[in-house]
Amino acid sequence: MHPEIKPASKASDKTIIMAESNFIDYVKIMCRSGHGGAGSKHLHRAKYIPKGGPDGGDGGRGGHIFLKGNRNLWTLIHLKYQRHIFATDGAPGSENQCTGKKGEDRTIEVPCGTAVYDAETGKFLCDVTKDGQVVHLLKGGRGGLGNVHFKSATRQTPRFAQPGENGVEKTIILELKLLADVGLVGFPNAGKSTLLSVISAAKPKIANYPFTTLEPNLGIVTYRGQQSFVMADIPGIIEGASEGKGLGLRFLRHIERNAVLLFMIPSDTDDIKREYEILSNELATFNPDLVEKPRVLAITKCDLIDEELKEMLRDGLPSDVPVVFISSVAQQGLTELKDILWRTINDEHNRIPDTVALHDLDAQHRVQEEDDFIFAAEDPDYDEMPDAGGKMIVDEQEWDDEFWEEKYKDTDRDFQIINDEEEK
Numbered sequence: 001m002h003p004e005i006k007p008a009s010k011a012s013d014k015t016i017i018m019a020e021s022n023f024i025d026y027v028k029i030m031c032r033s034g035h036g037g038a039g040s041k042h043l044h045r046a047k048y049i050p051k052g053g054p055d056g057g058d059g060g061r062g063g064h065i066f067l068k069g070n071r072n073l074w075t076l077i078h079l080k081y082q083r084h085i086f087a088t089d090g091a092p093g094s095e096n097q098c099t100g101k102k103g104e105d106r107t108i109e110v111p112c113g114t115a116v117y118d119a120e121t122g123k124f125l126c127d128v129t130k131d132g133q134v135v136h137l138l139k140g141g142r143g144g145l146g147n148v149h150f151k152s153a154t155r156q157t158p159r160f161a162q163p164g165e166n167g168v169e170k171t172i173i174l175e176l177k178l179l180a181d182v183g184l185v186g187f188p189n190a191g192k193s194t195l196l197s198v199i200s201a202a203k204p205k206i207a208n209y210p211f212t213t214l215e216p217n218l219g220i221v222t223y224r225g226q227q228s229f230v231m232a233d234i235p236g237i238i239e240g241a242s243e244g245k246g247l248g249l250r251f252l253r254h255i256e257r258n259a260v261l262l263f264m265i266p267s268d269t270d271d272i273k274r275e276y277e278i279l280s281n282e283l284a285t286f287n288p289d290l291v292e293k294p295r296v297l298a299i300t301k302c303d304l305i306d307e308e309l310k311e312m313l314r315d316g317l318p319s320d321v322p323v324v325f326i327s328s329v330a331q332q333g334l335t336e337l338k339d340i341l342w343r344t345i346n347d348e349h350n351r352i353p354d355t356v357a358l359h360d361l362d363a364q365h366r367v368q369e370e371d372d373f374i375f376a377a378e379d380p381d382y383d384e385m386p387d388a389g390g391k392m393i394v395d396e397q398e399w400d401d402e403f404w405e406e407k408y409k410d411t412d413r414d415f416q417i418i419n420d421e422e423e424k
Contacts, residue, residue: 023215024077025176025254026367028119030084034062034103036141036164037090039149043157044095054147054157055097059164062140063087063103071131073111074218076176083373087138090164093146103140113179113257119171119371122361129179137172141165173361173370175253178216180232181345183255185279186264188236191300193217194328195264196233199338204233216254223338229345232258239278252286260344261293266301267309267325273316294344295321298337303327 037059044052065087085108091100115127116137126135144162151158184192193204200219217233234251255261263279265272276297283290297318302310302325310325317323322340326333 024075024080025178025216025251026173026370027076027079028171028173028370028373029079029082029108030169030171031065031106031108031138032084032086032169033065033138033140033167034087035089035167036060036062036143037092037100037103038163039144039146039161040093040095040098041147041159041161042095043147043159051157054151055095056146056148056161057093057096057098057100058146058149059093059143059162060090060100060102061143062090062164062167064105064136064140065138066105066107067114067116067126067128067135067137068107068109069112069114069128069131069133070109071112073109075111076114076174079108079110079174087140087167089167090140090143092164093143093161097146097148100143105140107134108137110174111176113177115175115177117173117175117361119173122173122366124360125172138168138170141167173366175361177257178218178232178254179230180218180254180258181229182221182231182260182262182341183258184231184233184262184264185255185283186236187238187275187279190236190264190266191328192233192236192264195298195300195326196231198328198331199334200231202233216251221338221341223342227342229342231262237279237282239282252283252290256287256290258293260341261290261295262341263295263297263321264300265297267299267305267313268301271316272299272313273318276318276321294347296337296340296344297321297323299323299325301327301329302332303330 039059040056041054042056044055046052065085085106087106088103090103093100110128112129112131112133113127116125116135117123118125126137128135142165144164147158147161150160184196186192193206196202196204196217196219197206200221202217202219204217214235216235219231219233220228221231222228232254234254237252261283263276265275269275280291299313299317305313314323322344324333324337324340326337328334
């Protein structure tokens with residue numbers, strides 16, 4: 001064996017490494033809808049018909065770009081290695097007033113809870129929160145009208161036709177925000193993963209060192225035998241995380257959609273109230289809307305203290321949040337914790353709204369390695385064709401919407417949500 005080549009590790013170790021790197025919640029991709037096909041300027045030619053006149057058909061529209069929610073997906077890894085999503089172009093029109101073939105649409109399947117941003121400006125565009133929800137992201141270019149549309153009594157043989165429109169090219173950022181009822185917030189080694197492993201079937205990595213959890217974990221917690229709710233565990237945060245310390249605030253996006261925030265602080269902490277205030281400040285720095293979310297405070301590792309010490313700790317705890325003492329290892333106080341969480345989740349004032357207010361991306365919330373990803377520029381084939389929704393300029397002549405037939409006019413140029421996929 002060559003001295004520089006080390007033997008492969010165990011299969012179990014390889015599986016763990018693969019599993020840890022498969023969670024992708026932020027990806028930058030380039031999308032482009034199809035160009036519209038050019039209209040035909042064909043003149044009818046047939047035996048015994050000396051002046052057949054114009055019979056050019058319309059060009060086909062370019063393919064659209066759609067987003068579709070898929071509950072069977074939980075990560076964006078399938079898009080990390082497919083950076084370019086291009087719809088096909090519409091075919092040009094032909095003789096006998098034949099319309100060109102439409103371009104093929106492209107549908108991007110994403111996990112439920114995916115938000116979409118403009119990569120250039122950071123502007124929030126839309127989000128996909130339900131399974132089967134379809135969003136019309138980019139519209140294909142309209143097909144040009146054939147010369148048959150421009151014949152008149154004074155212009156009986158038009159020898160020109162409209163070109164098709166260019167498709168829309170846009171670089172977007174897809175950001176996954178996990179949908180859960182309860183989000184766990186705490187410092188490293190606060191017992192978050194241990195709690196999730198005890199009250200649910202999830203098996204997060206647990207070890208006695210900081211930042212054991214490197215990716216969010218989801219678990220379904222059974223309550224009273226019949227009901228259940230979803231709990232999300234994110235990597236621990238520390239003071240100064242908003243400035244990039246530790247793992248930063250990258251994973252806090254996954255608790256933005258949670259109904260309840262469960263703060264977890266160990267009982268052996270020197271100052272519980274101060275740690276709670278530090279966590280609250282870090283959340284407010286990341287997103288001020290998180291301050292308004294309902295909260296529950298869990299004092300963990302209570303198997304290390306007795307009842308007398310618990311009463312002493314109560315005097316220094318925050319008074320504006322429900323407090324429960326628990327021990328995941330000894331399974332103490334877990335039933336009481338579930339009761340409090342269930343009541344808080346089902347409170348009418350704490351229901352997650354159908355549309356969550358999402359903000360534009362700023363420099364603080366971006367992932368640098370994805371933003372630095374460079375796409376190779378491609379020169380368009382039709383320099384004289386404008387983007388979909390703009391004016392057409394060919395041979396110094398402008399084609400406004402008044403030259404389009406009613407069925408070709410684009411009344412809604414922004415993306416739209418389609419409830420039924422058949423509406424495409």
